[in-house]
Amino acid sequence: MVDRRAFLGGMRAGAKSVFLWLLLGTYLGLGALAHDLGFSLTWTLVATVLIWAGPTQLIITSMLGTSATTVEIAIAVTLSAVRLLPMVVSLLPLLRTPQTRFRQLILPAHLTAVSLWVEGQRLLPDIAPANRVAFVNGFGAALTITAVVAVLSGYFMARELPTALASALLFLTPLSFMMSLARNSRHLADKLALVLGLLIAPVMAFYKVELDILWSGLLAGTLAFFAWRMRRSRA
Amino acid sequence: MSAAFGDLAPYLALVLLGFLPNEIWRFFGLIVAHGIDERSDTIVWVRAVATAILAGVIAKIVLFAPGTLADVPLTIRVGAVIIGFGAFLAARRSVFVGVAVGEIALMTGAWAAG
Structure with missing residues (x-):
């Protein structure tokens, strides 16, 4: 029963994590977005649990919901x-003991996202x-339950709330993702990529590229990467 | 048959275009034996491209707003993002403050615009 106590301890730590609030805002917005782009509630819930990564869910929802091609989405x-790969790799040494079996690590790997990665390094x-x-x-589990409740609430609120509040709900998505990206930007490369991506994408969309x-993304990211490298080589 | 496929199509797209290309990296993470240097040029480049892709999706949601958000004028949407981001920076990169101020700016602007 040691496992059960540790599981409950993990749930409590999840409930106290600052990421819970971030997830709540993010998934409320994603639920509202899925509703307004015409996805079913079941699809939205399945996507939340299967993908378990906010950025991927935003990309698949917004691109599948508009006119992007399948190749572009993939x-x-x-x-x-x-970015999930180095997260899993760096969490593994904290999780694995000589007795740990491979199959026991599949669920923790699936649950790995920026929230678990940051909090895991702090708490484990x-x-x-x-x-x-x-x-x-x-x-x-605590974070997934929160996200499922939030995405469900966002979906229904987008349907039932008056327009003014429903639009505020949809606005949660660009705001929360933009601030999280900015917060996680450590390098000049990340910061420049964010700014250039925000500027170049609308121009390309406007000219219907x-x-x-x-x-x-490739252009802004590559420009940002070379700017970072040039500054590094000069330093 | 085709009706059933029609119902399943969004799920097929979800698994093939969303789940698999996402989950494969977690799986690779499990089987990669050695650590990855977070500072290697390849990782920095991939992270920059990933950031820019997401930034592009965000910008398009603000500019070509979906659903009810389209009722709020474009200038107010862009203005609210800028005000929210300014608040985020002023509050020492607090995501909560940035989102809250951005939301207040959007609702105030939408209300003032009638």
Whole structure:
């Protein structure tokens, strides 16, 4: 029963995490967005649990809901999700003991997103190594339940609320994602990529460039990368 | 048959275009034996492109607003994002303050515009 206690401890830690509030705002907005773009409630809930990554869910919802091509969506999701790989890799040494089996790590890997990655590094060192997988599963469960309730609420609120409030709900998505991106930007490359992406994408969309999101992402990201490298080589 | 496929199409798209290209990186993370240097040029470039893609999606939601958000005039939407971001920076990068001020700006602007 050690596992169950560790799982509950993880849930409590999740309920106290600052990410709970961020998730609440983000998924309220994503639920409202899915509603307004015509997705079913079931689709929205399945997407939340299966994807479990805010940026990917925003990309698939907004691009599938508008007119993007399937190739463009798949490439945009692939590129945006690469950041999950180093997160899983850096959490693994904290989770794995000599007794841990591979299949026990599949759920923690699925639950890995920026929330678990940041909080895991902070909290796991204080948890006994044998309890860490159960702790992480509990933590992820608390956040997933929050996100499911939030996305459900956002979906219904977009349908029932008066227009003024429903538009404020939809506005949560661009605001919360933009601030989170800015907060997570450490390098000059990240900061420039954010600013250039915000500026170049509308220009490409305005001129109806095909695969606009993809090209603007590659262009803005690559420009930002070279600016960062030039500054580094000069330093 | 085609009706059933019509119902399933969004789920097929979700799994093929959303779930798989997303989850594969978590799975790779499990089987990669060695650590990855967060400072390597490739990782920095990928992160920059990922950030810019998301920035582009955000910008398009603000400019070509979906659903009821389209009822709020464009200048007010853009203005509210700028005000919210200013508040975020002024409040030492507090996401909560930035989102709250941006929302207040949007609602005030929409109300004033009638």
